[in-house]
Structures are given as C-alpha cells and as structure tokens.
Amino acid sequence: MTATISRKAAIVGIGATEFSKDSGRTEMQLAVEAVKAALDDAGIKGADIDGMATFSMDNNWENEILRQIGGKELKFFSRTEFGGGAACGPFVHAATAISSGLCDTVVIYRALNERSGLRFGSGQLFSTSPMDPNIINFSHYFPYGFMTPAAWIAFSARRYMHEFGATSEDFGRVAVSMRDFAATNPNAFFYERPITLEEHQNSRMIADPLRLLDCCQESDGAVAFVVTTAEKAKDLANTPALIASARQSIVKDSRMMTPFYGESISGIPEFDACASDIYKMAGLSPDDIDVACLYDHFSPWVLPQLEAFGFCDRGEAKDFVKDGHISRGGKLPVNTHGGQLGEAYIHGMNGIAEAVRQIRGTSVNQVNDVNHVLVTAGAGVPTGAAILEKG
Amino acid sequence: MQQMSDIPDKLLNVSNHSLENQEGIPMSDNVSAAIREKVAHLLNRRVGPYKSWNPVSRTQVWQWCTAMGDDNPLYLDDDYRKDTEFDDVTAPPTMMQMWTMRDAQGNYPPGSTDDNPYELLKLLEDNGYGGVMAVSYDQTFHRYLTEGDQVHHYSTLVHMTDLKSTGMGKGFFVTELAEFLDQNNEKFAEANITYFQYETPKKQPGAKKPGSDVQKITRVHPVENYDNEHFWQGLRDGELLIQKCESCSTLRHPPQPMCSECQSLEWGTVAASGKGTVYTYTVMYYPEIPPFDYPNAIALIDLEEGVRIATQLTDVKPDDIKIGMEVEMTLTEVQDDMTLPLFRPVNSTK
Numbered sequence: 001m002t003a004t005i006s007r008k009a010a011i012v013g014i015g016a017t018e019f020s021k022d023s024g025r026t027e028m029q030l031a032v033e034a035v036k037a038a039l040d041d042a043g044i045k046g047a048d049i050d051g052m053a054t055f056s057m058d059n060n061w062e063n064e065i066l067r068q069i070g071g072k073e074l075k076f077f078s079r080t081e082f083g084g085g086a087a088c089g090p091f092v093h094a095a096t097a098i099s100s101g102l103c104d105t106v107v108i109y110r111a112l113n114e115r116s117g118l119r120f121g122s123g124q125l126f127s128t129s130p131m132d133p134n135i136i137n138f139s140h141y142f143p144y145g146f147m148t149p150a151a152w153i154a155f156s157a158r159r160y161m162h163e164f165g166a167t168s169e170d171f172g173r174v175a176v177s178m179r180d181f182a183a184t185n186p187n188a189f190f191y192e193r194p195i196t197l198e199e200h201q202n203s204r205m206i207a208d209p210l211r212l213l214d215c216c217q218e219s220d221g222a223v224a225f226v227v228t229t230a231e232k233a234k235d236l237a238n239t240p241a242l243i244a245s246a247r248q249s250i251v252k253d254s255r256m257m258t259p260f261y262g263e264s265i266s267g268i269p270e271f272d273a274c275a276s277d278i279y280k281m282a283g284l285s286p287d288d289i290d291v292a293c294l295y296d297h298f299s300p301w302v303l304p305q306l307e308a309f310g311f312c313d314r315g316e317a318k319d320f321v322k323d324g325h326i327s328r329g330g331k332l333p334v335n336t337h338g339g340q341l342g343e344a345y346i347h348g349m350n351g352i353a354e355a356v357r358q359i360r361g362t363s364v365n366q367v368n369d370v371n372h373v374l375v376t377a378g379a380g381v382p383t384g385a386a387i388l389e390k391g
Numbered sequence: 392m393q394q395m396s397d398i399p400d401k402l403l404n405v406s407n408h409s410l411e412n413q414e415g416i417p418m419s420d421n422v423s424a425a426i427r428e429k430v431a432h433l434l435n436r437r438v439g440p441y442k443s444w445n446p447v448s449r450t451q452v453w454q455w456c457t458a459m460g461d462d463n464p465l466y467l468d469d470d471y472r473k474d475t476e477f478d479d480v481t482a483p484p485t486m487m488q489m490w491t492m493r494d495a496q497g498n499y500p501p502g503s504t505d506d507n508p509y510e511l512l513k514l515l516e517d518n519g520y521g522g523v524m525a526v527s528y529d530q531t532f533h534r535y536l537t538e539g540d541q542v543h544h545y546s547t548l549v550h551m552t553d554l555k556s557t558g559m560g561k562g563f564f565v566t567e568l569a570e571f572l573d574q575n576n577e578k579f580a581e582a583n584i585t586y587f588q589y590e591t592p593k594k595q596p597g598a599k600k601p602g603s604d605v606q607k608i609t610r611v612h613p614v615e616n617y618d619n620e621h622f623w624q625g626l627r628d629g630e631l632l633i634q635k636c637e638s639c640s641t642l643r644h645p646p647q648p649m650c651s652e653c654q655s656l657e658w659g660t661v662a663a664s665g666k667g668t669v670y671t672y673t674v675m676y677y678p679e680i681p682p683f684d685y686p687n688a689i690a691l692i693d694l695e696e697g698v699r700i701a702t703q704l705t706d707v708k709p710d711d712i713k714i715g716m717e718v719e720m721t722l723t724e725v726q727d728d729m730t731l732p733l734f735r736p737v738n739s740t741k
Contacts, residue, residue, distance in 0.1 A: 140701060154673030155673060158714070
C-alpha cells in the first residue's frame with residue numbers, strides 16, 4: 001500500500017458535550033456545541049473549515065452545522081456507514097482529502113441522544129422499510145426475537161470461550177479494568193464507581209454469556225474533532241496528534257452486526273485484515289504502541305482486538321488481560337478514559353478523543369511518554385483503525 | 392388555546408383525504424352538525440370552583456416526590472433552599488392537578504360546585520361516542536406553590552372539532568381549559584387538555600376480556616424481496632430452502648442474488664433435511680421484547696448440507712444447550728401468517 005496519507009494530517013482540536021442519560025436538547029444542539037468546542041480548542045474559526053466527515057447514522061446535516069458555526073463553504077464532506085464501525089472512517093476520509101489537497105481543515109463530529117432517544121439495545125433499532133439494507137439483513141434474525149446487539153455479539157463470545165477456554169471472568173476482567181479508569185474520570189458514568197470482578201459475576205445476565213457489566217453505556221452526547229494539515233498544525237497551540245496511519249476494513253465475511261457465516265466467528269476478520277497495513281503505513285510495530293483505545297461496546301470483543309493487532313497470540317488475550325497489561329500501570333493501558341463500558345457510548349468517538357489527550361499529555365489517567373496510540377472502530381461490523389502519533 | 396390544527400396529523404393518525412375517499416362522509420355531515428348543536432350550550436361554560444381537601448403540605452409533597460422519583464432538592468431540602476428565593480417547602484408544579492382531586496370515595500371537597508365539568512363528554516357518550524383517549528396536556532405554570540397554599544380550580548370546555556376520522560375510529564376532539572387558582576384567586580397554573588371522544592368500541596362476538604380487540608404485538612415480519620422471497624415462501628410451503636448455484640453448485644445462506652464463488656446469477660434451491668448441530672448459541676434474558684417468551688434460546692445451526700442458519704431453540708433448558716449438540720428442525724407456525732424453522736435437540740421429548 002502506498003501510504004500517501006501518513007502524517008499529512010493531524011487532529012488539532014477536540015470538543016465534547018457532557019455525557020449523560022438525558023441531554024435535554026436536540027442532537028443538532030449537541031453537535032454544534034461539540035464542534036464549537038473543538039474549534040475553540042484548536043484555535044480555528046468556523047470560517048476556516050472547508051471539510052466535514054461524520055457517520056451515516058448521524059442525524060445532523062453538514063450544511064446545518066456549517067451555517068451555525070460561522071462557516072462559509074465546504075469543499076468536501078463524507079459519511080461512513082455501519083454504526084460504530086464508522087468511528088475511524090471519517091479520519092481516513094479527512095486525511096485523504098487533506099493529503100490530496102481537496103481541502104485543508106475538516107471537522108469530524110458525532111452527536112447522539114442514544115439513551116433518551118432511540119436506544120440501540122431496545123430491540124427497536126431499525127425501520128421496516130423494504131428499501132433499508134438493515135432490515136433486509138436483519139430479516140433473518142428479528143422473527144426469532146434475535147434483535148439486540150448484546151445477543152448478536154454473544155454468538156461470537158460463546159465461540160471464543162469454546163475455542164480458547166476463555167470464561168465469563170476473562171470478559172469480566174476487561175469490564176473491571178475499564179471501570180477502574182472510569183472511576184477516576186469525572187466525565188465518566190462510572191466516575192468514583194469502580195467495580196469488582198465479583199460484582200461483574202453477580203450482575204444480571206443479558207444475553208448469555210454477556211452480563212450487564214459486559215455491556216457499554218447507553219448515552220447522550222457529542223464529540224467533535226478538527227483535523228488539518230500537518231503544516232498548519234505546527235502553528236497551533238496544541239500538540240498535534242498526527243494521523244500516522246488509518247484504514248477502513250471490510251472482508252468477504254463482513255456483515256452488519258451479524259458476522260455468523262465465516263469459517264471462524266470467534267475473531268474479528270476485519271481487524272485481522274487491516275492490522276498489518278495499519279502498522280506498515282505508520283512504519284511501526286505493536287511494540288511502539290503506548291496506549292490503545294479499542295472499541296468496547298461489549299467486553300468480550302476487546303480480547304480478539306488485542307490478538308488481531310499483535311499484542312498477544314491468538315487465543316491468549318485472556319492471559320494478557322489477566323496479567324494486567326491492559327489495566328492501570330500495565331504495558332498497554334487500554335481505554336484510559338474508561339471506554340464505552342465506563343465513560344459513555346458515543347459510538348467510539350470518545351475513545352479517539354482520549355487518544356488525542358494521551359498524545360497531548362492531558363488525560364486524567366495520563367500514561368507516561370505516550371508517542372503512539374492505536375484506535376479502533378466498531379467490531380462485528382465493517383470497520384477501521386488508525387494510529388495517532390505525537391507531532 | 393390549542394387548536395386541533397396545531398396537532399400534527401401524523402400524531403393523530405388523521406387523514407382528511409382518506410376521510411372523504413374511504414368513508415364518503417364530508418367533514419361536517421349531518422351527524423356532526425346535530426351533535427354539535429346539542430352540545431353547543433355546554434361549550435365555553437366556566438364550571439367551578441373545585442376546592443382542595445388539604446392545603447399544600449410537606450407530607451403530600453414528600454409522598455408525591457417519593458412516588459414519582461423526583462429528587463429535586465428544591466422541594467424538600469431545607470438546607471438547599473436557604474440559597475434560593477423560597478423559604479418554605481415548595482411543591483413540584485406538576486402536582487397542580489392533584490390538589491383538587493376527589494377523595495377515594497369520589498367526593499369533591501366542601502365548597503365545591505355540584506356541576507359536572509364533563510357533561511359534554513357524557514352527552515357525546517350517550518350519542519355513541521363513548522371511547523375516550525387523552526391526546527395532549529399543555530401546561531403553563533405561573534408560580535410555585537409553597538406550604539400552606541390553598542388551591543381551587545375551574546374547568547371550561549373551550550373547543551370541540553367537527554367529526555374527525557382517525558385510526559381509532561370517528562370522533563370529536565374536545566379541549567378543556569383548567570385554571571388553577573390560589574387562596575387569593577390568583578392563577579398559579581393552567582392547562583389545555585385535549586381528549587378524543589370516539590365511537591364506542593364495539594364488543595366483538597365471543598370476546599371475553601375487555602381490551603381483547605387491541606391488536607396483539609406480533610413477531611417482526613421479514614422483508615421479502617426478489618432475492619429472498621423463495622426462502623419465506625418455502626417455509627410457508629413446508630420446506631427450508633437453501634440457495635444453490637446453478638453453475639458451481641455451491642450452497643449459500645442467507646440468500647443473495649450472486650454466487651460468491653463463481654459470480655453466477657443463476658440459482659435454484661435444495662430442501663434442507665432439517666438436521667444439524669449447534670455451532671454457537673445465546674440465551675436472551677433482557678430486555679424482554681414482546682411477544683417472545685423469556686429466556687429466549689437462540690442458536691446458530693450448522694445444517695448438515697453445509698450452511699449455517701440462525702434460529703430459536705425449543706424444548707431445551709438453557710443449561711442443557713451445548714455447542715455440537717445435534718438438533719432437528721420443526722417447521723412451526725408461530726403466528727397466523729408466519730412459519731419459521733425452529734430447532735430442538737434430537738430425541739427431545741415432545
């Protein structure tokens with residue numbers, strides 16, 4: 001792969017609303033609040049924005065946001081499909097547009113009232129329009145009541161247990177580690193509320209083997225970013241988070257939340273496929289990664305991500321986790337903001353914001369000497385990954 | 392006052408066009424006019440006062456807050472209130488309607504009028520419009536009540552529409568203005584309350600339970616299109632059909648128009664034997680989505696033909712489900728219009 005986008009663009013602004021269970025305002029207001037905060041953080045005016053990128057699932061149009069933030073025109077805008085799998089796509093698009101000269105400065109945003117509005121875990125996720133590819137896909141599952149993300153993920157989690165001898169406690173250690181970081185993050189739902197493995201084991205069963213504490217939050221909130229050229233980033237106040245590498249990933253067995261038909265369903269083939277490119281494009285190896293912000297909608301799927309990105313061998317993530325490597329003080333702290341399990345579910349974008357803070361040295365759970373952070377988008381869907389580098 | 396035209400048609404499921412086309416009744420038909428004439432004298436008649444049994448008190452505020460889960464410290468926390476403009480226990484504004492409610496025996500407090508504020512609704516009921524549904528409740532609060540305030544209210548039916556046709560049947564939207572006043576006759580709150588008073592639901596012959604004509608929640612229907620209708624039709628005809636490429640004979644499921652192996656668009660089907668093994672499974676406990684029974688055992692089955700299918704497991708206890716377990720299909724008519732390939736352990740007793 002010719003990595004022409006590597007280190008050509010940098011994240012120079014991050015902004016967010018508070019994360020809550022009921023924002024009390026529209027997704028549009030959440031979006032413009034977060035975008036304005038990101039612009040202020042970057043020291044860039046709305047008028048200097050010429051690109052935007054977001055999720056297909058986001059309900060806020062680019063033109064509406066542009067008008068409100070004092071913008072003038074957009075030369076580039078793009079959206080990425082597949083729910084939380086879209087968390088890295090906008091950065092791939094932004095870096096591509098910027099490095100190719102299509103535009104200079106891209107705002108990336110995601111705003112959702114996922115708790116007070118449409119709850120993804122409710123079993124009422126999709127329309128019944130015959131034109132909706134979601135319902136075509138889910139028609140093979142909904143008639144059986146097989147209609148929640150936790151239940152779909154459970155199929156793979158059960159296979160992972162079966163093939164590698166992992167247990168509910170192994171998933172629980174991920175859940176406990178994320179909540180430990182959240183407990184010292186004032187923005188987190190689990191702030192000052194660490195959990196124990198025993199509490200995890202006693203939490204109610206949602207979709208066997210997934211327990212309540214294996215499941216992410218349902219949240220209202222918005223996160224936004226400003227991405228600009230590496231050159232411009234040098235003149236701005238914040239330490240730039242260079243996009244060292246970024247790639248999207250679909251493989252032939254990819255499905256929307258229901259990847260049940262590949263030869264093996266215990267891993268995440270999209271990450272297996274893109275990991276080597278992610279490292280090669282950046283000229284880095286797993287040893288160079290200081291912190292990882294991995295998509296944690298459900299704790300079991302943190303394990304195969306550790307394997308796909310080469311931090312441990314296939315089937316050994318449970319031991320890697322048990323040895324404390326992803327926890328506070330470990331050699332690869334994962335989701336130092338508390339993750340979507342502990343901070344909030346903002347479709348993975350809050351994890352990327354944490355990656356930027358770790359690069360800047362401003363995380364509430366700051367790790368020493370961070371130069372490279374791996375970030376991933378949703379698992380179980382077409383997805384993507386990226387490495388951010390201290391500029 | 393809230394006019395009916397302010398309420399989106401979508402909310403009310405009102406379609407004026409369909410009213411004309413399907414029912415053949417113009418908006419202001421004779422029935423409508425006759426009834427409107429009968430009730431005209433009841434409109435815009437201010438009825439009251441309706442007094443309150445008790446003054447605003449800490450006890451009732453506490454009962455309300457604890458029942459509603461309202462932990463706003465303004466209401467009951469004396470320390471918190473020191474830094475606010477309020478000196479006394481403050482009542483949640485939404486308690487407004489509670490103060491003048493009748494007691495458990497249905498009696499209004501002494502000093503209340505004997506007039507029935509809902510005479511109009513009764514008259515509509517007597518004329519065949521006995522169904523009632525609350526549509527909207529718009530409240531305006533002018534000041535907080537504090538401990539010791541004594542409340543009364545007046546009711547005025549301020550508006551009634553022509554006969555409207557809706558998803559609930561034909562009926563009239565009636566709007567009541569409720570005015571809530573304190574001991575100084577100063578208005579502290581008011582509300583516009585709109586009811587839909589519709590044709591008395593007819594009892595179905597043989598129906599035993601009230602409400603049995605309410606539509607039951609059913610399973611979500613698959614969306615059928617050119618690519619997959621053979622699969623759902625096959626189930627209705629008593630077969631689980633697997634797509635088979637006419638060119639390279641590769642089997643595939645779920646259905647798709649092109650063969651992944653040879654890109655042929657020519658395909659047929661083979662009927663599955665219904666035998667297979669459990670490749671993986673989950674047991675769903677929460678949330679309990681109607682109309683399913685919980686726990687709900689879901690499995691991914693390796694059919695012996697070599698493709699996988701997701702399904703429900705029956706006749707098995709959650710703890711007895713094992714990966715590799717042999718299962719067999721039972722084509723089951725789960726509801727009137729839906730047949731599904733459910734699976735159960737081989738040799739299960741049923």
